[in-house]
Amino acid sequence: MKQQMVGIEIENVHLSFGDTEVLTGVNLTIEPGEFFAFLGPSGSGKSTLLRAIAGFGPRPSGAIKIGGKDIVDLPPWKRNVGMVFQSYALWPHLSVRDNVAFGLRERKMPRNEIGPRVDAALDLVGLSHLADRMPNQLSGGQQQRIALARTVVVEPQVLLLDEPLSNLDANLRVQMRRELLSLQRKLGLTTIFVTHDQEEANTTSDRMAVLDGGVIQQVGSPQVLYDNPQNLFVANFLGTANVLNGKVEKFGDQMRFVTSTGDALPIGSTDVTSGSIVLRPQNITISASGNGDTIKGKVLHREFLGSQIRYIVEAAGSEIIVDQSHAVGADWQEIGGNVALQINAQTAVVIADPH
Numbered sequence: 188m189k190q191q192m193v194g195i196e197i198e199n200v201h202l203s204f205g206d207t208e209v210l211t212g213v214n215l216t217i218e219p220g221e222f223f224a225f226l227g228p229s230g231s232g233k234s235t236l237l238r239a240i241a242g243f244g245p246r247p248s249g250a251i252k253i254g255g256k257d258i259v260d261l262p263p264w265k266r267n268v269g270m271v272f273q274s275y276a277l278w279p280h281l282s283v284r285d286n287v288a289f290g291l292r293e294r295k296m297p298r299n300e301i302g303p304r305v306d307a308a309l310d311l312v313g314l315s316h317l318a319d320r321m322p323n324q325l326s327g328g329q330q331q332r333i334a335l336a337r338t339v340v341v342e343p344q345v346l347l348l349d350e351p352l353s354n355l356d357a358n359l360r361v362q363m364r365r366e367l368l369s370l371q372r373k374l375g376l377t378t379i380f381v382t383h384d385q386e387e388a389n390t391t392s393d394r395m396a397v398l399d400g401g402v403i404q405q406v407g408s409p410q411v412l413y414d415n416p417q418n419l420f421v422a423n424f425l426g427t428a429n430v431l432n433g434k435v436e437k438f439g440d441q442m443r444f445v446t447s448t449g450d451a452l453p454i455g456s457t458d459v460t461s462g463s464i465v466l467r468p469q470n471i472t473i474s475a476s477g478n479g480d481t482i483k484g485k486v487l488h489r490e491f492l493g494s495q496i497r498y499i500v501e502a503a504g505s506e507i508i509v510d511q512s513h514a515v516g517a518d519w520q521e522i523g524g525n526v527a528l529q530i531n532a533q534t535a536v537v538i539a540d541p542h
Contacts, residue, residue: 192219192375193254193344195240200249202239202401209235210247211401217379222371224388225381227398228424236398237347237381241270253345269343273350275334277322283309283333284318290341308340311370328359332366339374346371346378352387364391385425389413397421419538422465429468429507434461435537444537448504450482453532462539468510470534473498473520477527486524502528 195217202210210232217223225233238244240251242263250257258266277286287308291301309315312332322330331351338346348367352360368391371378382388388395389409397404397412397420405417409425416422419430433446435457443451444464452464484502491513498509498520509528520526 191344193377194219195345195377195379196250196252196255197236197240198250198252200236200239200247200251202235202245202247204245209401210239213249213401213403215396215403215406217377218393220375220377221393222368222378222380222391224392224395225379225398226383226385226388226395226424228383231398232401233381233383233398234349235401237270237349237379240266240345240379241268241347242266267343268345268347269338269341270347270349271331271334271338271351273353275330275351275354277330277333277337279322281322282318283314283320283322283325286322286333287337287340290337294341304340308336311339311373312336327355328363331355331363335367335370339370339376344377346374346376348378348380350381350383352382352384360387367391397424399424414534415536416465416538418541419463419465422536422538427468427508427510429466429471429505431464431466431503431505432462433464435459444535446503450503451480452482452530452535453480454535454537455532457537459537459539462537465536465538466507466530467534468497468508469495470531471507471509472529472531473500473509473511473526474529475520475524475526477529480532481527481529484526484528486520486522486526489519489522498526500526500528 197213197215200210200213201208213236225236227233239247242261247259251259278289284305287305288301291304309318312335314329314332317329352363355363364387380391392409394406394408396406399420405412405421412421413425416425422428431446433444436443436445442454442456444454445451482502484500486498487501487506488499490497494513495510496513496519500507500509507528
């Protein structure tokens with residue numbers, strides 16, 4: 188059932204609903220066999236872009252190529268892509284086996300070939316023993332697996348997943364995203380996964396595109412996007428970020444980011460002269476009296492999160508979030524107490540003002 192891996196090229200794609208443009212000049216290359224995520228808030232255009240690849244909705248301008256072939260003018264059933272919808276869209280009056288066989292029958296496949304293909308697909312998702320049940324007799328996780336089996340049984344070149352985990356409870360979502368990735372690796376299918384959940388994207392994707400307002404903000408691996416966001420939208424969307432405004436100045440051989448309150452923070456080399464500094468909470472050290480480059484502050488709030496203690500500290504004219512690893516017997520900073528915050532220069536990201 189393993190398919191030849193193909194890449195996807197999206198070239199200058201624009202798409203509008205009436206007078207409203209929802210995708211603006213999208214350019215993207217997805218490598219053969221990649222597990223790729225479209226990540227963004229509601230209304231960012233991620234599902235619209237996925238549906239444009241599938242052939243649903245208005246025809247976009249530009250090109251969408253699968254395996255080098257432009258498919259933008261092909262109807263959905265000729266694109267050789269498989270799509271799993273958020274609702275799973277199982278036929279309620281058909282058994283599990285008949286749901287999985289549906290696409291093969293629509294393609295007029297010989298009956299003697301359908302049975303073995305369906306059995307193989309059900310075995311792949313571990314649900315052969317439920318072949319004769321009806322969809323309403325299945326759990327949410329089982330329904331999702333059947334939707335996957337129905338999609339992969341037709342052997343698509345590309346697998347499209349439109350928020351397939353959003354209807355599951357938290358624990359099952361964690362289990363199913365692991366199973367999704369395992370299945371994708373077995374099949375070798377180029378896969379695009381749409382989600383608004385950064386944790387889902389981080390734990391499954393080889394690379395991701397962060398979208399906002401129909402525009403791709405940044406493309407890269409989860410680690411690269413988290414550690415080196417190119418703009419404030421990406422920085423704030425991918426986890427918790429402290430953002431301070433100011434300018435870059437040179438003090439001898441050392442670069443400093445000087446905040447609007449005059450606090451000078453050490454940074455690495457940068458071409459930016461003014462803008463914002465992004466500090467992740469876990470990259471800030473908090474202590475009662477710091478040594479070296481520190482900024483003074485006052486603890487406003489404290490939360491115990493199990494593996495971490497989260498502090499809200501008033502410092503540099505802002506409320507700064509600091510996460511400290513919890514260890515048995517470790518002292519906590521007192522609410523209302525004066526503290527010093529130390530910044531790791533190598534983890535600070537300076538972002539220029541938008542033009």
